[in-house]
C-alpha cells in the first residue's frame with residue numbers, strides 16, 4: 001500500500017504463518033479450515049477486492065443447519081455467489097442465523113436478504129445495528145453537507161472536493177439498502193453455542209462502533225472480522241458523526257485484548273488469508289501506528305499542520321477522492337491520538353481549518 005514501507009511490510013509478513021498456504025476458496029465454493037468451519041471468499045468491486053465469510057455448522061432447537069458470519073455487499077453478483085453456496089455448500093441443510101461482526105457495507109449489506117430468505121434472525125451488537133438502521137433510512141441518512149463541512153474543517157476545502165464529498169452521501173445506502181427491523185444483541189463476553197462449540201464475543205472499538213469478534217477456545221480459532229487483518233492495517237478513522245473521537249487509542253486498546261487468547265490461535269480475518277502469529281501481528285500493528293504517530297509529531301512540530309496537509313506524510317502514493325476520504329479519517333485519527341494525549345495543541349486558523357501543533 002505504501003511503497004516506502006513495502007520492504008518492511010514484507011519482512012513483517014514473514015513473522016506470520018499461513019497454514020493453508022496459498023489455497024483460496026473458489027467463488028461460490030468453500031474451504032474447510034476446521035471441523036464444521038467453512039471459509040467463503042466473495043468478490044468486492046473496490047480496491048479491497050474480496051471479503052471472507054464463514055459458515056459454522058450449527059444446531060438450534062434440535063434443527064441442524066449453518067450459522068453465517070458476515071454477508072457481503074448488496075448486489076446481484078454477491079447474491080449469485082450466495083446462490084452457488086446454497087446449492088453446493090450447505091449439505092442440504094438450512095441457514096439458521098446470520099451473525100454480523102460490524103456495520104460496514106461489505107459485512108452487513110446482504111443481511112436483510114439472507115435473514116428474509118431463510119426466515120432467521122440477525123445477531124449483531126446493538127450499536128452497530130442501530131447505526132446501520134439509521135443508514136438504511138434513505139440515501140441522505142449519512143454524509144452530505146455534514147461530511148463536507150467536517151472534511152473542510154480539516155483542510156480538504158477545495159470547491160471540487162467539497163462538492164464531490166457532498167455528492168457521495170448515498171454511498172452506504174447504495175450498498176446496504178435495507179436491514180431487518182429486529183435483531184439479537186451481541187455483547188462483549190457473551191458465549192454463543194454454535195453446534196457443538198462455544199464461541200465467545202470480544203468487542204472491539206476504533207474501526208466500527210462496536211465490532212464483535214468470535215473466539216472458540218476449543219478450536220483455537222478467532223473470527224477476527226476487520227479487527228485483526230494479516231497484511232493491511234485496519235482502517236481507523238474519525239467520522240463526521242463523531243468529530244472529536246479518539247479511535248486510534250480505542251483500536252490499540254481493543255487489539256490488546258487478543259493477547260489473552262492462545263498463542264497458537266488461527267485467526268480468520270475478513271480480508272486476506274487465515275494466519276497464525278497473533279501476538280506478532282498485535283505487536284506489528286502497535287509498531288505501525290507508533291511510526292505513523294512519530295511522523296505526524298515531527299511534521300506538526302516543524303509547523304502547525306491540518307489533517308489534509310499530513311496526507312502526503314502518511315500516504316506516499318496517489319489517492320483518488322474515495323481513498324482520500326479514508327486517508328483524511330486516518331490522518332485525523334492520528335492527530336487526535338496525540339491531541340488527546342496532550343502532545344499536540346489544536347487551534348482553528350483564520351480560514352476555519354483545524355491546525356495541530358507540537359510544542360517546540
Ligand SMILES: [Zn+2]
Pocket residue numbers: 102104207208226
Ligand atoms: Zn470494516
